[in-house]
Each structure stands twice: as structure tokens, then as C-alpha cells.
Amino acid sequence: MKPEVLVFDDLEALSLSAAERLGVVAREAVRGRGRFSLALSGGHTPRRLYALLAEGRAGDLPWDRIHLFWGDERFVPQSDPASNFRMVREALLERIPVPPGNLHPVPVCLGSPVEAAAAYERELRAFFASEGEPAFDLALLGLGDEGHTASLFPGSPALAERHAWVAAAEAAPGIIPRSRITLTLRGLSAARAIWFLVAGAEKAPVVRILVDGSEAEAARLPAGRIGGAGPVTWFLDRAARGY
Ligand code: 6PG
Numbered sequence: 001m002k003p004e005v006l007v008f009d010d011l012e013a014l015s016l017s018a019a020e021r022l023g024v025v026a027r028e029a030v031r032g033r034g035r036f037s038l039a040l041s042g043g044h045t046p047r048r049l050y051a052l053l054a055e056g057r058a059g060d061l062p063w064d065r066i067h068l069f070w071g072d073e074r075f076v077p078q079s080d081p082a083s084n085f086r087m088v089r090e091a092l093l094e095r096i097p098v099p100p101g102n103l104h105p106v107p108v109c110l111g112s113p114v115e116a117a118a119a120y121e122r123e124l125r126a127f128f129a130s131e132g133e134p135a136f137d138l139a140l141l142g143l144g145d146e147g148h149t150a151s152l153f154p155g156s157p158a159l160a161e162r163h164a165w166v167a168a169a170e171a172a173p174g175i176i177p178r179s180r181i182t183l184t185l186r187g188l189s190a191a192r193a194i195w196f197l198v199a200g201a202e203k204a205p206v207v208r209i210l211v212d213g214s215e216a217e218a219a220r221l222p223a224g225r226i227g228g229a230g231p232v233t234w235f236l237d238r239a240a241r242g243y
Pocket of ligand 1: 041042043044045046072073074084141142143144148149150151
């Protein structure tokens with residue numbers, strides 16, 4: 001299935017469109033299945049989208065039916081400035097009436113990334129017990145300029161994981177915090193929809209490979225190996241598209 005590529009003037013327009021579309025997807029999921037399961041991306045790019053969700057730009061969202069997960073997390077306390085949970089808490093959670101039981105952060109309080117990954121996998125498998133698959137209604141992903149997504153970095157052993165939905169991983173040297181927990185390719189393979197949100201000229205070369213390159217060229221990059229059940233959509237600003 002060929003990915004859909006959407007190009008916006010800037011990050012603000014990208015984020016606004018993603019918010020409006022996310023509202024439609026969320027309401028459809030709740031109507032159809034009684035709940036909406038959303039895997040959130042970390043990093044900087046999605047922060048504006050999360051703020052727009054908090055501001056109601058997605059329309060009315062049935063937060064009591066929405067379950068929030070993290071596609072990856074840094075193995076740091078939730079109070080740490082590098083925590084993806086903290087970023088989402090500040091941009092979104094503090095401003096919406098989502099029931100605490102609907103929040104599914106990675107348990108970084110546990111003793112090690114391996115323990116945290118195993119515990120998170122148990123939580124996901126319990127949540128998706130009836131589907132038997134990590135069938136997120138929507139997974140949001142970012143993109144590193146060397147092709148990583150979530151915390152699946154080029155050459156990472158986590159990329160070879162075929163069975164586990166969640167794995168401990170390490171960021172590339174020089175990228176801190178290095179210790180991570182991430183959904184694996186398997187953990188992202190059953191999402192009903194996958195959206196990459198990418199902005200900035202520094203991402204244009206890797207976007208060109210992933211969007212315009214051959215399947216073989218794309219598959220050399222972690223982000224190029226994402227996919228499975230549902231459609232993949234690229235939300236790009238003009239700079240990331242190389243315009
Ligand atoms: C993380 C993210 C990571 C991020 C990319 C892009 O925990 O760092 O999950 O995959 O999406 O590195 O990050 P920016 O949006 O900050 O460019």
C-alpha cells in the first residue's frame with residue numbers, strides 16, 4: 001500500500017490538520033469499537049499537535065474513551081526534562097479530562113529498561129487481549145535525520161525482534177538519553193493507521209529516501225520498515241519535503 005503524503009506550509013498547518021484528522025479518527029473508533037487507542041510519539045515535532053488537541057482543535061474528543069500509550073520512552077524519571085511522558089503531560093494531559101486509568105505510560109520506575117519493556121508488553125497484551133495484536137487505532141511516529149523512528153535506531157538489535165511488542169533499546173551514540181524503551185516493528189505492525197509527523201529541512205534527505213526511494217532503499221532505514229495492517233500517512237512541512 002503506497003503511503004499517503006501530505007505537505008503543509010509549516011509545522012503549525014501540519015499540526016492543525018493532524019489535529020482535525022485525529023478527531024475524526026478518534027470519534028470513528030469510539031463509534032465503531034467503543035474506544036480509541038493512540039500511541040503517542042516523543043521528541044519535539046508532535047508537541048504542537050498535542051497542544052492543539054488540548055485546545056479543542058480536534059473537535060469534541062471523548063476523552064473517557066481514549067487510551068493513550070507511548071510509542072517509546074527514555075529510561076528517565078517522568079519528571080526528567082527528557083521524558084516523553086513529561087512532554088505530553090505538559091502539552092496535553094494537564095489540560096484535558098482524561099481518566100487516569102486511560103493513561104498507559106511506560107513504567108520507567110522499574111529497575112531496568114528490560115524490566116520496564118517486559119512490564120509494558122504485559123500491559124499492552126492485556127489491553128489488546130481480545131485482538132491478540134497491538135492493534136492501536138492510530139500510532140504517531142517521528143523521524144530522526146538518520147532514519148530512526150520511535151527508539152528504533154539504525155543497527156539496533158531491537159530491529160531484529162520478531163515476537164516482542166516492546167523492547168529495551170539504545171539510542172545512537174551521541175543521542176541522549178541513550179537508554180530507551182520502544183515499540184518494536186512487531187509492536188507497530190498491527191496499528192490500524194500510522195502517521196509520521198516530520199518537519200524541518202534537516203529531515204528532507206531522509207524523507208526523500210523514505211517517500212521517493214525504492215522499497216529496498218527505504219527498508220535500509222528503521223522508519224522504512226514500519227508498516228503492516230493499516231495505511232501509512234506522511235505529514236510533512238514544505239521544508240521536510242525539500243521544497
Ligand atoms: C524520541 C522520539 C523520536 C523522535 C525523533 C524526531 O523519543 O526521541 O520518539 O523517535 O520522534 O527523534 O524527534 P524531533 O521531533 O524532536 O525531531
